[in-house]
Amino acid sequence: MAKPSIPQGTRDFSAETIRKRNHILSTIRNVFELYGFEPLETPAMENLETLMGKYGEEGDKLIFKILNNGLNDPKNIDKAKEGFEKLLEGKSNASLTERALKYDLTIPFARYVAMNHGQLTFPFKRYQIQPVWRADRPQKGRYREFTQCDADVVGSTSLINEVELINIYHQVFTQLGLEQYELKINSRNILLALAEACGGADKLIDITVAIDKLDKIGLEKVKIELQQRGLNENQIVTIEKYLSIAGNNVEKLAAIEDLLGKNIHTSKGIEELSFIVHHASNTHLAIDFTLARGLNYYTGVIFEAKAPSSVQMGSIGGGGRYDNLTGLFGVPNIPGIGISFGVDRIYDVLEELQLFPSGIQTSTKALFFNMGENESLFAFDVLQQVRAQGIACEMFHETTKLDKQFKYAEKKNIPYVVIIGSAEIEKKECVIKHLLTGKQENISLSQLSNFLQ
């Protein structure tokens, strides 16, 4: 039999890892709840057509598709063969696959809103913490199965929502100890205005893909890429000016108005950004006109959260406003905005910066030593009484050398050891030893629960 294994890019989580993950997840969940968001869960799989075409061409390739059952049924064989031919041409086909694992939480959420908009109270604020799957090649900070934590508001165009979501980012990252995080914002309207200034909205994608790489490959290479993407000399000069805008948030807004002039998109973008900058009292917030974000459903403000610069890690969160997502599912005019936290990357960052609190690795408070058959039966009753007080404890499973029992406690990070032997039974007391300090004392059995509380 082959050695057991798990699929590429997936992981098993041990107790230690789960406790650390729960630390992150509960922090995020509590903040979401604090801001009035309600939980939602959607299935692991969606109908393929729900997902296809929503994430751009690259995104479609990364969707995990599920093979239909019953393809070998005689009455399906012809269809299956036909579907396979199409698959080889790069087209997915419902006769072969009609379901897929979800790729993010936003599109399934939009689908949910479109299906249930008659029942929902708007603005509808929901949060969702679930795994998603991408057929990407794994590497640092990139997994094929990972967890996203999303908060979205639909049914409101108020920029207050943008401000609230920024405050959520701030509160979560601060609580996790990532005070040095960065939150970049931009507006799709600004990018659109730039594209128009450079020959038309159809250039938007070419321009954003290129300028998004600025901090990675540098200005010269960005210019070369722009050239390759068919932009002319004048247009590149405009983009270069655009990229050279610097200063604080207010100065940047003034500069962008100078450069792109007063047109509908520019003023919309400036209005959005300046409202946010003035109302989110958040020093980590930085306007970054090079921020683009690939997902093409965004229509307004876009966000990207980055780990403290001391850690080499891509974005640890992102989001933005999408004014017509449910329109993709036939229900127009429901504007929305959402943000997402990447738990797995946040985990890696906290690990690297050693920011996990030390107290989260214990569950059992005390280990009762097994001092012999009769003694253990007696201790067992005491144990149950302590448990009745809500204190987690356990007894060693067999009578053996104390050495071994100590080691067990040590490995499980159990802070206290309780010894009840024949001498203690007689005096109705026990020995309680604190493993970290090595100190021990005798206390009466009636005091034990209070002591451990």
Add this chain to the structure above:
RNA sequence: GUGGUUGUAGCUCAGCUGGUUAGAGCACCAGAUUGUGAUUCUGGGGGUCGUGGGUUCGAGCCCCAUCAUCCACCCCA
């Protein structure tokens, strides 16, 4: 999807240009000593060298494939 890295005991690794029964440290188990974790001492279990082919008298080492891993690109959380 493209290019590269690595894969030897539970863990970290060594193993020279291919040459006898594949090693170390830590961990583990048993024993000695002790109603208290340590130290020490003695003994022990463990590896089809990622997997499958090939070259060779002979492969952990060379070649091919495959899987996993990590990294860069693409893209992204």
